[in-house]
Amino acid sequence: MxxxxxxxxxxxxxxxxxxxxxxxxxxxxxxxxxxxxxxxxxxxxxxxxxxxxxxxxxxxxxxxxxxxxxxxxxxxxxxxxxxxxxxxxxxxxxxxxxxxxxxxxxxxxxxxxxxxxxxxxxxxxxxxxxxxxxxxxxxxxxxxxxxxxxxxxxxxxxxxxxxxxxxxxxxxxxxxxxxxxxxxxxxxxxxxxxxxxxxxxxxxxxxxxxxxxxxxxxxxxxxxxxxxxxxxxxxxxxxxxxxxxxxxxxxxxxxxxxxxxxxxxxxxxxxxxGIDRCREHQSQLTARLLDGLAGLPAVTLYGSRNLAERVGVVSLNVAGYDPRELASLLDAQWSIQTRAGIHCAPRMHQALGTVPAGTLRLSIGHFTTEAEIDAAIAALSEL
Ligand SMILES: Cc1ncc(COP(=O)(O)O)c(C=O)c1O
Incomplete structure (x- = not known):
């Protein structure tokens, strides 16, 4: 299956x-x-x-x-x-x-x-x-x-x-x-x-x-x-x-x-x-994802680590991988659906120093679960 x-x-x-x-x-x-x-x-x-x-x-x-x-x-x-x-x-x-x-x-x-x-x-x-x-x-x-x-x-x-x-x-x-x-x-x-x-x-x-x-x-x-x-x-x-x-x-x-x-x-x-509960749900899962990824030495994370300063959009790069290759692997092997590239924000990537390949983006929604976040962390750890 x-x-x-x-x-x-x-x-x-x-x-x-x-x-x-x-x-x-x-x-x-x-x-x-x-x-x-x-x-x-x-x-x-x-x-x-x-x-x-x-x-x-x-x-x-x-x-x-x-x-x-x-x-x-x-x-x-x-x-x-x-x-x-x-x-x-x-x-x-x-x-x-x-x-x-x-x-x-x-x-x-x-x-x-x-x-x-x-x-x-x-x-x-x-x-x-x-x-x-x-x-x-x-x-x-x-x-x-x-x-x-x-x-x-x-x-x-x-x-x-x-x-x-x-x-x-x-x-x-x-x-x-x-x-x-x-x-x-x-x-x-x-x-x-x-x-x-x-x-x-x-x-x-x-x-x-x-x-x-x-x-x-x-x-x-x-x-x-x-x-x-x-x-x-x-x-x-x-x-x-x-x-x-x-x-x-x-x-x-x-x-x-x-x-x-x-x-x-x-x-x-x-x-x-309640929008406060939605915010809380997204923040908790963002913290879980950031904590899980922070332990992986090959992963570079972008954006603030302060949860009060961010929403559940997480960009990263993994040393040795093109973000597009990563997105394809995650989808093919684990059915984890993400987005790779410049995300229609060319000047942002210039500022981050992530041109031309961009980043891999994982974005958390209202129905994302802890199990799904753990699956993403596990897949990236394996890679
Ligand atoms: C920051 C930002 N502005 C504008 C848009 C455009 O929204 P839409 O795709 O609904 O046209 C997006 C969509 O990704 C976005 O992320």
Whole structure:
């Protein structure tokens, strides 16, 4: 019999999902099958209620006062593109960090080439953490935005977002937080973080299906954030101008309702479980993994060893192995599923000195068990 699948690629997308997520998607597809916010028969009204409940629960999870300020998107990259392309104009300056994912780096590169937007990249320390003073130093009078990720998808390190947010505010810049690796795993209060925009996928820590994402908009930002798309919203259909009301201003065309009903079930699971318990579970398993690996002399670990400064994304290298070779061996011999390479974060790997091969990444999810962590440690020990 093939060994059970040990899924340690939760930073890419979480798996498995709670049973309720599978059931919600199946029930919607078979029984409701209606669009949201457009029609008035019973199934359409029920669909609209589930979508509204999802908005409300995501808002509750991040302490956003108004659910209308949660916009549904396609994924984390879509949320980030909506924020960056919608906000930045020719001549604007952005401060970001070397830790960012290509979902921030590539839109900024595009905006530099096509819209004359300038970007400063602040460095990080050896653990992958940005010093807020570096952000302060990089800000100029033209700085419109500080764009920074909450937790790294390479090192797992958590950035001092609240301090960075205060600095941005002092200088009149907006703050965009990429919460792809933190939302669902860390308690998040958008007011405490001081963020104007928070972007995240729905399919990682929030436990929704692929094809879901969210963008939080702070009060007033909609006056400066242009929508990327225009189209049908089911509201003000007699006018050919995009409505200015939220969330319609940013949600054109039919929503990914099969995804959103699953996301609703995923977020309900998290709220019921309690985000502090989810954080505790991830931290305990991260400690177990780091302790187990620290005893292996051939293993180099990246990121902070302080659990308060990290999430459950663990990058490593093993002397004498290419990370891709390691990932293949782990999968072929032990069914341990990881990810190798640059993880869409080229500047982060330059900073860590891990180019061109990158690292092997093991990422812990809500359903990862101690036995799975022990299996990974045992396999790496054997190698
Ligand atoms: C830090 C970070 N930002 C953005 C993204 C993009 O998310 P998505 O794959 O949903 O577009 C990811 C995904 O891996 C990520 O890790």
């Amino acid at each position: 093939a060994p059970a699948r040990v899924y340690l690629d939760n930073a890419a997308t979480s798996w498995p999902k709670p049973e309720a997520v599978y059931r919600a998607v199946d029930d919607y597809q078979r029984r409701l099958g209606a669009p949201a916010g457009r029609s008035s028969y019973a199934e359409a009204a029920q669909t609209e209620r589930i979508v509204a409940a999802c908005r409300q629960k995501v808002a509750r999870l991040i302490a956003a006062a108004d659910p209308k300020r949660i916009v549904f998107t396609l994924n984390g990259s879509d949320s980030l593109n909506m924020a960056l392309h919608g906000l930045l104009q020719p001549g604007d300056h952005v401060v970001t960090s070397v830790c960012e994912h290509n979902s921030v780096l590539r839109p900024l590169r595009f905006l530099a080439e096509h819209r004359g937007v300038a970007t400063a990249y602040v460095p990080c320390d050896a653990a992958g953490i940005v010093d807020p003073d570096e952000v302060r130093r990089a800000i100029t009078r033209q700085t419109k935005l500080v764009a920074i990720l909450h937790a790294s998808n390479v090192t797992g390190s958590i950035q001092p977002i609240a301090e960075i947010g205060q600095i941005a505010k002092q200088h009149g810049a907006s703050l965009l937080v990429d919460a792809a690796q933190s939302l669902g795993y860390l308690p998040i209060d958008v007011n405490e973080l001081g963020c104007d925009l928070l972007a995240a996928p729905g399919h990682k820590g929030l436990l929704g299906p692929l094809g879901t994402g969210v963008l939080y908009l702070s009060p007033g930002i909609e006056q400066r954030l242009l929508p990327l798309r225009q189209g049908g919203t089911g509201t003000r259909s007699d006018e050919d101008v995009q409505p200015s009301s939220l969330p319609d201003r940013y949600e054109s065309g039919n929503l990914n309702v099969p995804g959103i009903v699953g996301l609703e079930a995923g977020v309900t699971h998290l709220l019921d479980a």
